[in-house]
Amino acid sequence: xxxxxxxxxxxxxxxxxxxxxxxxxxxxxxxxxxxxxxxxxxxxxxxxxxxxxxxxxxxxxxxxxxxxxxxxxxxxxxxxxxxxxxxxxxxxxxxxxxxxxxxxxxxxxxxxxxxxxxxxxxxxxxxxxxxxxxxxxxxxxxxxxxxxxxxxxxxxxxxxxxxxxxxxxxxxxxxxxxxxxxxxxxxxxxxxxxxxxxxxxxxxxxxxxxxxxxxxxxxxxxxxxxxxxxxxxxxxxxxxxxxxxxxxxxxxxxxxxxxxxxxxxxxxxxxxxxxxxxxxxxxxxxxxxxxxxxxxxxxxxxxxxxxxxxxxxxxxxxxxxxxxxxxxxxx
Amino acid sequence: xxxxxxxxxxxxxxxxxxxxxxxxxxxxxxxxxxxxxxxxxxxxxxxxxxxxxxxxxxxxxxxxxxxxxxxxxxxxxxxxxxxxxxxxxxxxxxxxxxxxxxxxxxxxxxxxxxxxxxxxxxxxxxxxxxxxxxxxxxxxxxxxxxxxxxxxxxxxxxxxxxxxxxxxxxxxxxxxxxxxxxxxxxxxxxxxxxxxxxxxxxxxxxxxxxxxxxxxxxxxxxxxxxxxxxxxxxxxxxxxxxxxxxxxx
Numbered sequence: 001x002x003x004x005x006x007x008x009x010x011x012x013x014x015x016x017x018x019x020x021x022x023x024x025x026x027x028x029x030x031x032x033x034x035x036x037x038x039x040x041x042x043x044x045x046x047x048x049x050x051x052x053x054x055x056x057x058x059x060x061x062x063x064x065x066x067x068x069x070x071x072x073x074x075x076x077x078x079x080x081x082x083x084x085x086x087x088x089x090x091x092x093x094x095x096x097x098x099x100x101x102x103x104x105x106x107x108x109x110x111x112x113x114x115x116x117x118x119x120x121x122x123x124x125x126x127x128x129x130x131x132x133x134x135x136x137x138x139x140x141x142x143x144x145x146x147x148x149x150x151x152x153x154x155x156x157x158x159x160x161x162x163x164x165x166x167x168x169x170x171x172x173x174x175x176x177x178x179x180x181x182x183x184x185x186x187x188x189x190x191x192x193x194x195x196x197x198x199x200x201x202x203x204x205x206x207x208x209x210x211x212x213x214x215x216x217x218x219x220x221x222x223x224x225x226x227x228x229x230x231x232x233x234x235x236x237x238x239x240x241x242x243x244x245x246x247x248x249x250x251x252x253x254x255x256x257x258x259x260x261x262x263x264x265x266x267x268x269x270x271x272x273x274x275x276x277x278x279x280x281x282x283x284x285x286x287x288x289x290x291x292x293x294x295x296x297x298x299x300x301x302x303x304x305x306x307x308x309x310x311x312x313x314x315x316x317x318x319x320x321x322x323x324x325x326x327x328x329x330x331x
Numbered sequence: 332x333x334x335x336x337x338x339x340x341x342x343x344x345x346x347x348x349x350x351x352x353x354x355x356x357x358x359x360x361x362x363x364x365x366x367x368x369x370x371x372x373x374x375x376x377x378x379x380x381x382x383x384x385x386x387x388x389x390x391x392x393x394x395x396x397x398x399x400x401x402x403x404x405x406x407x408x409x410x411x412x413x414x415x416x417x418x419x420x421x422x423x424x425x426x427x428x429x430x431x432x433x434x435x436x437x438x439x440x441x442x443x444x445x446x447x448x449x450x451x452x453x454x455x456x457x458x459x460x461x462x463x464x465x466x467x468x469x470x471x472x473x474x475x476x477x478x479x480x481x482x483x484x485x486x487x488x489x490x491x492x493x494x495x496x497x498x499x500x501x502x503x504x505x506x507x508x509x510x511x512x513x514x515x516x517x518x519x520x521x522x523x524x525x526x527x528x529x530x531x532x533x534x535x536x537x538x539x540x541x542x543x544x545x546x547x548x549x550x551x552x553x554x555x556x557x558x559x560x561x562x563x564x565x566x567x568x569x570x571x572x573x574x575x576x577x578x579x580x
Contacts, residue, residue: 187447188446188447191446191447191450192443192445192450192453194446194450195430196434196437196443199434202423202426203422206421206422206492209383209405210414210492210496212443
């Protein structure tokens with residue numbers, strides 16, 4: 001991936017722009033946008049991890065929000081016990097982070113081990129069913145607020161290394177995490193492992209006939225993607241000071257898929273563009289001041305967003321990616 | 332050790348009440364090109380699928396290189412030295428020619444739990460991959476994406492991919508299907524070079540190709556081998572003439 005292509009330049013400009021966000025919003029005296037863009041970047045991290053499965057691996061997992069939820073609840077539960085029961089170590093950010101990564105990895109391992117024995121629509125349904133099981137589990141646990149969710153009174157304590165309660169530090173933690181994950185995915189896709197994942201999407205029959213049993217590679221990809229989504233959850237809980245079962249609802253998983261479709265599947269930067277477009281459209285469309293027959297149009301923003309999505313799927317098969325110069329090396 | 336690389340005995344495949352492979356015995360000697368011919372629906376592709384492990388067999392033994400591989404899953408059979416070309420082109424369509432062959436080499440270079448180093452720049456993979464392309468005369472097309480290749484080139488790449496797994500035996504399922512006359516003439520010449528170094532089981536409808544290439548021929552009718560012999564023996568076999576060749580010429 002050379003940076004000196006028109007496409008590389010646009011990608012770099014986007015990243016440079018994102019790097020400057022806190023300074024710009026500071027100059028504008030409005031920190032709202034730092035929070036908004038933080039949210040976009042966290043979602044893009046989750047969407048990039050899901051793109052490893054959908055775009056590169058052809059595994060349409062419809063339950064990816066579950067891992068975000070697992071990661072987020074690790075922060076929420078830790079803060080809860082530190083606050084209620086005075087268990088201080090549970091506020092330790094590194095313990096919470098480890099819990100978020102391990103928890104989401106283990107859950108992804110279990111869900112993946114079962115789901116990856118199926119293909120196509122069955123795979124979609126079974127991953128969605130598992131994520132709904134987690135959703136209803138969270139709804140059922142009264143201790144942690146059931147469906148009201150859990151407010152986080154104290155963000156992860158990173159022992160002085162990063163001040164999570166400072167919006168700017170948190171933003172840069174998110175931004176550099178995104179850069180790191182983008183680079184990791186770039187390496188991964190070109191590696192031996194990435195070859196197997198992309199090859200299996202392209203032609204599983206041929207893969208088997210040249211001597212590869214794809215299952216364990218796909219399961220590994222599933223766990224990698226789940227773990228990164230868990231990390232996104234860890235960040236999200238800190239940003240929102242709040243976790244709730246809603247984060248795991250299947251419609252949240254659907255949002256991540258929409259971001260990938262919007263941005264362009266099987267392309268490294270696609271989910272980032274998709275997440276930016278998705279959240280921006282949500283913001284803009286839902287604040288349309290127009291009123292028709294006593295109904296505020298903004299409240300029904302999805303009525304406008306839906307047809308837009310249909311048009312994109314029909315006429316720009318690769319989403320925003322189709323409008324960028326140069327040809328992305330498709331998976 | 333016997334001179335047989337492949338020894339199939341009493342092989343059976345049932346689809347409901349239909350016997351697709353009916354008590355079939357066939358052997359392929361080391362370095363031999365053994366052709367299997369028969370009318371449509373005789374069970375030729377079923378036999379290939381049973382040998383590669385794509386479908387399971389309902390009975391019989393498959394001895395390959397002295398090992399009974401009948402219960403080996405498909406990927407494992409690739410690792411004991413069986414490689415296959417598909418009747419319907421089965422390639423990584425959105426990969427380049429070289430990447431297709433690299434993937435085949437890679438799958439025989441240890442495990443692929445390597446997450447960092449670029450695979451398609453790895454000289455350990457590129458060299459053998461280029462060699463497999465060279466054998467089919469395709470190295471000058473290495474950077475072309477498969478979906479942009481002609482049909483004939485895709486058929487050749489099928490065999491390159493099979494060769495890249497460094498097999499002891501090639502199973503070729505109608506490699507000349509849909510090829511132009513020049514392309515199949517070229518392929519016949521290439522297969523002549525390959526045989527001797529490799530054992531080949533060839534399924535082909537092009538009788539000129541079969542009779543000019545094969546050391547031995549087995550005739551399959553309704554899942555059963557009705558005759559095996561040299562091309563001359565097959566040509567003069569009455570039962571074969573009746574069942575099959577008679578209709579052709």
